[in-house]
């Protein structure tokens with residue numbers, strides 16, 4: 001019998017997802033690499049097997065922007081695995097400079113991949129998670145949520161579906177910012193909905209990790225130039241992959257749930273409603289605080305209901 005722990009990592013063919021696949025594999029876990037592009041996924045799987053000398057690596061194709069694909073993928077996972085010890089929602093769409101696009105289910109693409117996809121995947125796989133002894137769900141968030149220190153900023157949930165209003169400028173950057181805040185708020189809500197079950201939900205605030213060539217290619221000018229400069233200063237993806245492993249395996253993170261964790265593995269605290277300049281600086285430089293807005297339970301509930309309605313999936 002295979003007694004190894006099993007982790008599922010989305011967006012496992014590049015960047016932090018690939019580095020994490022190698023690391024978990026090296027630590028002896030079974031790794032399910034969930035990749036959008038089958039060919040890239042197969043190549044990445046071979047690289048992981050080679051690097052970690054672990055053959056228990058499975059690659060399965062999934063497009064997180066498509067409900068049908070997420071459901072088909074989840075059925076495959078449930079057919080092949082008895083339990084899931086960790087689910088890492090790492091994949092993200094951030095093709096800055098791209099125009100407004102709707103997913104095949106009619107959802108703005110950034111929000112579809114970065115928020116609704118992780119919601120549906122978690123719901124579809126919860127029965128496997130519940131079979132593990134100490135299951136963890138980890139979402140990859142970003143320090144881009146710092147924009148919500150602005151008290152005027154709020155999630156535009158009424159823009160998630162349908163055409164973008166002609167009078168408003170659309171940017172993937174703004175949608176990425178909102179989708180990552182929504183992911184943190186979803187995590188808080190999931191932790192409360194699943195309280196009393198063994199599943200721990202957390203989000204990791206990522207400040208930066210060197211982006212792959214193909215990720216940089218997906219970004220349009222002028223964003224590309226800024227991303228290239230930033231990339232010079234970012235640590236390699238392995239550094240964040242280590243945090244993924246630590247959050248998914250250290251016992252301290254199984255004893256708590258519903259936490260936003262920073263790159264030093266510290267639990268972040270909510271900032272006050274009108275954060276001082278020094279508090280905002282601490283957030284940006286040290287990631288000690290997150291915007292007050294994230295704790296807004298009314299918006300958390302609206303988001304939860306919206307995800308449920310969109311995917312037509314009843315919560316627990």
Ligand SMILES: NC(=O)c1ccc[n+]([C@@H]2O[C@H](COP(=O)([O-])OP(=O)(O)OC[C@H]3O[C@@H](n4cnc5c(N)ncnc54)[C@H](OP(=O)(O)O)[C@@H]3O)[C@@H](O)[C@H]2O)c1
Pocket residue numbers: 010011012013014015016017035036037040062063064065089090091092093094113140141142143206207208209210211212214215234237
């Ligand atoms: N790198 C940073 O500086 C940074 C900073 C803050 C937060 N983060 C977060 O950290 C995570 C990893 O970032 P990274 O830089 O390692 O990213 P990356 O190398 O660009 O990887 C993103 C992954 O997501 C996959 N993906 C995109 N759309 C998908 C879809 N519809 N269905 C399934 N998979 C899809 C990509 O697949 P393809 O290769 O096929 O496109 C790729 O495997 C992301 O959540 C990101 O938001 C990163």
